[in-house]
Amino acid sequence: MGLSALIMGGKKSKITNRIKRARVIKGLSQVELAERVGATRQTIIAVEAERYAPSLELAFRLAHILEEPIDGLFIFDPSALD
Amino acid sequence: MTRIEEMTEPQRQSWITFLADGAILIWFWKAMAGGFNLTPSDFSPSQLSGIFIKLVILTIILHAGISIAFEMRKRKEKYKKDERDLEIARQGSHAGYWVLQLGVGVIIVTLLIQYVVGDSYQGPISVIRPVEMVFGLCLVSYLADLYRHGTIIWAYRH
Numbered sequence: 601m602g603l604s605a606l607i608m609g610g611k612k613s614k615i616t617n618r619i620k621r622a623r624v625i626k627g628l629s630q631v632e633l634a635e636r637v638g639a640t641r642q643t644i645i646a647v648e649a650e651r652y653a654p655s656l657e658l659a660f661r662l663a664h665i666l667e668e669p670i671d672g673l674f675i676f677d678p679s680a681l682d
Numbered sequence: 683m684t685r686i687e688e689m690t691e692p693q694r695q696s697w698i699t700f701l702a703d704g705a706i707l708i709w710f711w712k713a714m715a716g717g718f719n720l721t722p723s724d725f726s727p728s729q730l731s732g733i734f735i736k737l738v739i740l741t742i743i744l745h746a747g748i749s750i751a752f753e754m755r756k757r758k759e760k761y762k763k764d765e766r767d768l769e770i771a772r773q774g775s776h777a778g779y780w781v782l783q784l785g786v787g788v789i790i791v792t793l794l795i796q797y798v799v800g801d802s803y804q805g806p807i808s809v810i811r812p813v814e815m816v817f818g819l820c821l822v823s824y825l826a827d828l829y830r831h832g833t834i835i836w837a838y839r840h
Contacts, residue, residue: 640767
């Protein structure tokens with residue numbers, strides 16, 4: 601287990617996302633998307649890079665603004681349960 | 683390493699505190715123990731006061747200097763903390779609290795053993811004299827704070 605995993609409580613996110621693709625299609629910059637969902641630019645960068653798994657509320661806000669179904673925007677790898 | 687322009691406000695603050703307090707801890711440790719020993723020198727009350735006055739002055743100078751250096755390169759934008767900032771701050775506080783509890787625990791147990799055993803105590807650290815208590819508590823406080831900010835800096839990178 602790496603140091604970052606230790607700090608993060610040993611959890612490794614198995615959630616991938618298509619935020620960047622959806623944002624580009626929608627013609628939004630990271631700053632604009634951040635403002636509209638009530639997050640910071642750095643959080644959007646971290647979410648797009650899959651370094652941060654957003655809360656359920658932020659995930660719904662992203663899905664609403666990007667006009668995508670939430671399960672199309674975030675993909676959970678079921679093998680993580682094994 | 684994240685460029686200063688790209689840092690979040692809490693990340694920037696943690697870097698400032700980490701660098702300033704890291705330098706202050708090195709100075710304090712050397713001033714109190716003449717190096718990185720665990721036993722401080724035998725200071726008189728006036729000598730100890732002098733060290734703490736210097737510590738306060740050094741803290742102000744280093745924090746101000748490093749803050750100015752970071753401020754000059756900061757991106758001018760309104761910043762409001764979001765859920766990720768709060769989560770990372772929580773992780774940092776949790777990590778710092780753990781180190782603080784560990785350090786205070788070691789000091790309490792050592793003090794108890796020294797008091798019970800008396801003059802025959804031969805342990806590696808001593809906290810029975812006021813100078814030793816002050817040194818031990820300050821050291822733990824600085825280490826816990828550095829660990830807290832180090833955790834925050836690390837969490838922003840990953």
